[in-house]
Amino acid sequence: MNKRILAIQISIVVFVLFVFYISFKIIFDSIDRYNVSVIKKQILFSLSDDIAEGNLFKLGYTFSKLEKEGIISNGSIVEIKGKEHRIIYQTSDSDEFYNYYKSINCKLIEYNDIIRKVKNDKTALITKLPYNFGEEKCQALLIKYSQSREIRSIYLKGMVIFLFLTLGSIGILLILSNIFYKRLLYFKLEKQKLLYEKEIAFGNLSAQVAHDIRSPLAALETVLNKANQLPQEYRIMVSHAINRIRDIANNLLEKYKVKDKTILYNESLLTESKNLPEIYLISSLIERVVNEKRLEFEDRHNIEIDFKLTEDSYGLFSKIEPPEFNRVISNLINNAVEAIESKGFVKVSLTHNEKEVIIKVIDNGKGIPPEILEKLTQKGVSYGKIVGSGLGLYHARTNIERWGGSLNISSEIGKGTEVTVKLPKAQFPEGFITELRLNPGQYLIILDDDISIHDVWDRRLESIKIKDYDIEIIHFTEPDKLIKWIEVNRTKADIAKYIFDYELSGYKGNGISLAKDLNITDKTMLVTSYYGNEKITQECHKYRIGMIPKWLIDIVPIKINNNTEINSKVDAILIDDDKLTQMNWKLEARLKGKKLIIFDTPKDFLSQLNQFSKDTPIYIDSELGNIKGEDIAKELHNKGFSNITLETGHNPERFSHMSWLKVIDKIPPWIEKQS
Numbered sequence: 001m002n003k004r005i006l007a008i009q010i011s012i013v014v015f016v017l018f019v020f021y022i023s024f025k026i027i028f029d030s031i032d033r034y035n036v037s038v039i040k041k042q043i044l045f046s047l048s049d050d051i052a053e054g055n056l057f058k059l060g061y062t063f064s065k066l067e068k069e070g071i072i073s074n075g076s077i078v079e080i081k082g083k084e085h086r087i088i089y090q091t092s093d094s095d096e097f098y099n100y101y102k103s104i105n106c107k108l109i110e111y112n113d114i115i116r117k118v119k120n121d122k123t124a125l126i127t128k129l130p131y132n133f134g135e136e137k138c139q140a141l142l143i144k145y146s147q148s149r150e151i152r153s154i155y156l157k158g159m160v161i162f163l164f165l166t167l168g169s170i171g172i173l174l175i176l177s178n179i180f181y182k183r184l185l186y187f188k189l190e191k192q193k194l195l196y197e198k199e200i201a202f203g204n205l206s207a208q209v210a211h212d213i214r215s216p217l218a219a220l221e222t223v224l225n226k227a228n229q230l231p232q233e234y235r236i237m238v239s240h241a242i243n244r245i246r247d248i249a250n251n252l253l254e255k256y257k258v259k260d261k262t263i264l265y266n267e268s269l270l271t272e273s274k275n276l277p278e279i280y281l282i283s284s285l286i287e288r289v290v291n292e293k294r295l296e297f298e299d300r301h302n303i304e305i306d307f308k309l310t311e312d313s314y315g316l317f318s319k320i321e322p323p324e325f326n327r328v329i330s331n332l333i334n335n336a337v338e339a340i341e342s343k344g345f346v347k348v349s350l351t352h353n354e355k356e357v358i359i360k361v362i363d364n365g366k367g368i369p370p371e372i373l374e375k376l377t378q379k380g381v382s383y384g385k386i387v388g389s390g391l392g393l394y395h396a397r398t399n400i401e402r403w404g405g406s407l408n409i410s411s412e413i414g415k416g417t418e419v420t421v422k423l424p425k426a427q428f429p430e431g432f433i434t435e436l437r438l439n440p441g442q443y444l445i446i447l448d449d450d451i452s453i454h455d456v457w458d459r460r461l462e463s464i465k466i467k468d469y470d471i472e473i474i475h476f477t478e479p480d481k482l483i484k485w486i487e488v489n490r491t492k493a494d495i496a497k498y499i500f501d502y503e504l505s506g507y508k509g510n511g512i513s514l515a516k517d518l519n520i521t522d523k524t525m526l527v528t529s530y531y532g533n534e535k536i537t538q539e540c541h542k543y544r545i546g547m548i549p550k551w552l553i554d555i556v557p558i559k560i561n562n563n564t565e566i567n568s569k570v571d572a573i574l575i576d577d578d579k580l581t582q583m584n585w586k587l588e589a590r591l592k593g594k595k596l597i598i599f600d601t602p603k604d605f606l607s608q609l610n611q612f613s614k615d616t617p618i619y620i621d622s623e624l625g626n627i628k629g630e631d632i633a634k635e636l637h638n639k640g641f642s643n644i645t646l647e648t649g650h651n652p653e654r655f656s657h658m659s660w661l662k663v664i665d666k667i668p669p670w671i672e673k674q675s
Helices: 003-053 056-068 149-226 232-268 282-296 322-338 392-402 451-463 479-488 490-495 511-517 534-543 579-592 602-606 629-638
Strands: 072-081 084-090 115-119 122-132 137-145 278-281 303-307 317-320 344-352 356-363 406-412 416-424 436-438 443-447 472-476 497-501 524-528 546-549 558-560 572-575 596-599 618-621 644-647 662-664
Touching: 003 149, 278 282, 278 322, 282 303, 282 317, 282 322, 282 344, 282 356, 303 322, 317 322, 317 416, 322 344, 322 356, 322 392, 322 416, 392 406, 443 451, 443 479, 443 490, 451 472, 472 479, 479 490, 490 602, 490 629, 497 511, 511 524, 511 534, 524 534, 534 546, 572 579, 572 602, 579 596, 596 602, 618 629, 629 644
Parallel strands: 303 344, 436 558, 443 472, 443 497, 497 524, 524 546, 572 596, 572 618, 618 644, 644 662
Antiparallel strands: 072 084, 072 137, 115 122, 122 137, 278 317, 344 356, 356 416, 406 416
8 A cells, every 4th residue: 555545544543543532531531520529519418517526436437337338438537747647547457548648738728628639540538627736737537439330330331432433433534545545546547547558559659660670671781791892981871870770670669668667567556676687688788778879979970889799699698687787888888988089989799708798898089097997996986077976887897796797997098998898698598599500401481571581581591502401491471372382382391490570461460370370380480579578488488489589680690400421321211101011121121231211201201301411222102191202202303312212012114204213112122033
């Protein structure tokens, strides 16, 4: 509950208790005064004659009578002189009135005047007897009285009423305040809901625009990297334009992401966010900060802030706190920019060694003197700033060390400064594609609604000469065409690897749902600008789909398995689903000392195609369920396999149009046939 509401409720409770206490105290005091007046009348009526006569024995008898009737609980006659006293008569042995004797002053009590005294919660009536021994000496009558049953009953009922009224009032007030608080919370949530819906609408538009911008941006940057023939000034201008477009895309996505989190935080209201170290993709965080800095310092036209990702930057994770990490990188870039007096550069790089992620921020500014450099990361030490707190580098160092890393600064006057941050490497999160691995003879299916992304993939794959490995790339921009291709080319589809975009324009689902519907999730990778989105990440984990951040496709490592030597000594491969034939071939191969590998289906063989050399003898049955062996043979022939034989009971003339194909019967080739 809100602290302010709680404070108001406590104040109301205290106020109610105070009002009820004062009210009942006034009532009880009035009752008590009425009780005293009644007892006074009773005592004066009963004792007036005895007091007037001064007959102590008769007065004592009357005391006993009043005590038995319950009008008084105790009584005594005392002779007082100054502070000394002498008991002449009392109704009990105990001295009930000792505390009263000390307070009686004979001079101040007149005859027939009854005074009410209260000591230690005991109430008594005091009157002066008619005998006068002078101003300093007198005899006094002291009576301790008890409240009547009726009065005690009134007191008890009053206390019960007081208790119930107090508790009832407090309960009602708490209920009313709680209702008020809930109504206030409801209106606040309704307001937040309206804001949230507006932000979602704007966010969806922003995310879509940012998504669409990233695709041509990747292609444009690829072209720029190869356009060495352009004059340098043109290349710099285009590079700046690319950076600006990237900044716009990142800021749109970042704004949507931050707003979305803010709304969710406000909906919870009572949730307190705490940043704890978590595993994050470092390149993504650095790129975001660099983009912000480019915008912040865009008026410094003579300063270039550069951050180029390479294959060495790919897939580097560390356990950090993103807000603090962003502040560290931001502060280092700020320092670098401020060190440049006119024209210069700030270069940010990301590399690694066996155990560490290495971040460097380099500038060609004025440099730092050695005597300042050695204590620059200490608290309160600043250099080269008109207004500097000396806390930026201190906080950077303490945070980095808290994450298990280190910060080092090297500098040379007039040449510049280099800041090196080292952080411990973290394991790759589940589902992150560390490298794209392909098999020789495999099909790579790329589905993206943006043509420029296909161009980037073509350039990347051509650079590693995939044609030499008989890898075929098949591009699709529409899911429906891909679905039809899979239906027609089931054999190829079974051994293919798939790269899908998450958002597919004109399609009711997305890349994940498409892979699920086609039952190819185990062969699919998702390439998306939404890497890091919790919902999408969880869905990929659920279906075991790997992820590649879309902005990193230009640097994702691509490896081709080259395992042709593994089974280069295989004497024969048999593809036949008949168990009796398999048993016959296996037995004969063992007798002849031949290495034979048997596959039940073409799919099993094609999934391991890259493991065998192109001249390996391959024997294929013509009848393989719904698949014709001669079709598989033709596909293998097109892939460059040269030693293909069809083992079948059909007449060899049936396959005479396939001149490159040998045809034999079902007998293993190692058995010598008798003429």
